[in-house]
Amino acid sequence: MTDVVFALAINGLVWGLIIALIALGLSIIFGLLDIINVAHGDLFMLGTVGGLVIATATGSFWVAIVLVPIIAFALGLALERFVIRPTIRQAALTIVTTFGLSMMLQEGVRATYGPQPRRMAPPIGGTVPLFGIDYDIYRLFAAIFAALALAAFFVFLNRTKLGTRIRAVRHDPETATALGIPVARVCGITFALGTAMAALGGVIAAPITTVEFRTGVDILPFCFMAVVIGGLGNLQGTVAAAVLLAVMEGLVTSFANPTIARIVSLAIMSGVLLFRPHGLFAGATR
Amino acid sequence: MLIVEDLKADIGRVPVLRGVSLKVAPGETVALLGRNGVGKTSTLRAILGLLRRNGGKVSYNGQDLTRIAPYRLAKLGLGYVPQGRGIFPLLTVEENLFLGLEGPPPADIVEALYARFPRIAERRRQAAGTLSGGEQQMLAIARCLVMQPTTIMLDEPTEGIMPKLVAQIRAEIGAVAKSGIAVLLVEQNLRTALKLATNVYLMERGQVVHEATPEALKANPDIVHRYLGVSL
Numbered sequence: 233m234t235d236v237v238f239a240l241a242i243n244g245l246v247w248g249l250i251i252a253l254i255a256l257g258l259s260i261i262f263g264l265l266d267i268i269n270v271a272h273g274d275l276f277m278l279g280t281v282g283g284l285v286i287a288t289a290t291g292s293f294w295v296a297i298v299l300v301p302i303i304a305f306a307l308g309l310a311l312e313r314f315v316i317r318p319t320i321r322q323a324a325l326t327i328v329t330t331f332g333l334s335m336m337l338q339e340g341v342r343a344t345y346g347p348q349p350r351r352m353a354p355p356i357g358g359t360v361p362l363f364g365i366d367y368d369i370y371r372l373f374a375a376i377f378a379a380l381a382l383a384a385f386f387v388f389l390n391r392t393k394l395g396t397r398i399r400a401v402r403h404d405p406e407t408a409t410a411l412g413i414p415v416a417r418v419c420g421i422t423f424a425l426g427t428a429m430a431a432l433g434g435v436i437a438a439p440i441t442t443v444e445f446r447t448g449v450d451i452l453p454f455c456f457m458a459v460v461i462g463g464l465g466n467l468q469g470t471v472a473a474a475v476l477l478a479v480m481e482g483l484v485t486s487f488a489n490p491t492i493a494r495i496v497s498l499a500i501m502s503g504v505l506l507f508r509p510h511g512l513f514a515g516a517t518r
Numbered sequence: 519m520l521i522v523e524d525l526k527a528d529i530g531r532v533p534v535l536r537g538v539s540l541k542v543a544p545g546e547t548v549a550l551l552g553r554n555g556v557g558k559t560s561t562l563r564a565i566l567g568l569l570r571r572n573g574g575k576v577s578y579n580g581q582d583l584t585r586i587a588p589y590r591l592a593k594l595g596l597g598y599v600p601q602g603r604g605i606f607p608l609l610t611v612e613e614n615l616f617l618g619l620e621g622p623p624p625a626d627i628v629e630a631l632y633a634r635f636p637r638i639a640e641r642r643r644q645a646a647g648t649l650s651g652g653e654q655q656m657l658a659i660a661r662c663l664v665m666q667p668t669t670i671m672l673d674e675p676t677e678g679i680m681p682k683l684v685a686q687i688r689a690e691i692g693a694v695a696k697s698g699i700a701v702l703l704v705e706q707n708l709r710t711a712l713k714l715a716t717n718v719y720l721m722e723r724g725q726v727v728h729e730a731t732p733e734a735l736k737a738n739p740d741i742v743h744r745y746l747g748v749s750l
Contacts, residue, residue, distance in 0.1 A: 396617060400609060403609075407598075410566055410592060410604075411592055411617055411661070412589055412665065415589060
């Protein structure tokens with residue numbers, strides 16, 4: 233029994249780190265552009281599908297892990313310019329717009345890639361003994377890679393000029409404009425970064441999940457819960473909440489089942505909304 | 519020279535500027551005065567394109583600003599210290615200072631700036647939100663000066679500042695003006711405005727209703743009382 237608990241907890245941690253990457257993208261987009269991107273899960277789905285397609289075409293997963301975020305970044309720039317920007321600062325309209333985008337992405341993938349779920353072989357095979365269980369090496373790699381990507385993002389945000397400008401625009405776009413910062417360009421780059429992070433999460437997750445046009449539908453609510461529990465726009469809080477939620481769901485699943493685990497997550501989110509509406513980690517924003 | 523002609527702007531459907539005209543010549547300190555809500559802040563925001571203009575003309579050194587993206591105006595030499603200081607509280611003092619510069623700040627500018635604002639220099643690694651109100655105002659002015667502007671627009675720079683620091687901020691604005699930078703000053707503190715200004719515009723209901731030198735204004739207390747509601 234202890235083995236199962238460990239395995240599910242570690243699986244939760246692995247998923248938590250991947251979801252943190254995706255939820256972080258959702259959170260920076262919300263924090264900067266004030267939009268709730270309903271299509272964010274589908275950008276993750278595009279990452280899984282794109283990863284499988286590129287890995288199959290080139291014969292290398294490593295080519296896919298490099299190319300997919302780059303392509304997603306370019307796609308994000310185009311989406312921000314032509315889909316998001318025309319509806320910016322109109323909250324209700326952005327939900328409708330991104331919902332439409334979500335439909336288009338899902339149906340576009342179904343029409344071109346097909347409706348059947350597929351599996352992607354992990355690029356690293358084998359297992360390692362971990363707390364008395366044999367654990368997939370690839371899952372450990374995915375966790376470490378996601379953690380490194382998260383760390384790199386925070387270094388970028390806190391140590392580079394562009395990162396500093398993103399933080400400034402999040403706080404006060406008008407003063408940032410008066411200081412000579414091209415706010416529209418910063419917003420475009422931020423949306424593209426969020427898109428690239430979701431797609432990168434998709435490539436990493438592709439070997440440990442099913443790859444199909446609806447993959448993003450399951451991931452989106454989890455990301456939203458992480459963003460709400462962590463505090464809207466609170467990036468560190470989002471990462472912490474994603475990891476905590478995923479580990480908690482893993483542990484609950486070992487005693488009950490995934491449905492009960494999700495109910496517990498929703499109950500936690502409701503509690504946070506009722507008693508700490510600014511998130512569990514309010515005040516830790518930077 | 520900054521020339522504003524018949525500038526009009528709305529917030530939503532409410533007209534806030536109904537044709538503002540003013541001029542700020544190089545080396546001049548112009549004060550824009552009026553009661554709360556007459557459109558002083560809106561005038562500055564509309565000049566910078568931060569508030570959508572729907573009529574009139576704004577030109578700076580012969581360039582039509584209405585055709586230039588607002589973020590480019592800082593590079594043309596128009597600096598802005600917004601009402602409430604506009605500090606980014608979670609960024610460090612240093613990050614705030616050099617945010618508008620494209621590359622790393624030139625060493626001579628940094629040195630001169632820190633020599634001029636020693637309190638800011640001492641606190642450069644701190645989050646800007648931890649500074650006092652007066653220090654934040656100094657930071658906002660210093661941040662504007664880093665961009666090497668030729669005109670600075672200051673919106674209520676002494677608002678919410680401890681009285682003993684008001685004189686310090688007033689001295690700093692005076693020093694800015696003395697260095698040859700033109701100043702457009704929105705100020706509720708009449709004493710401060712009249713001390714610093716070389717020319718004064720009075721606003722009411724989104725329009726400039728009176729223009730005078732500080733001396734002429736001091737000699738005409740009725741006008742001051744009518745448009746500002748205070749006695750000299």
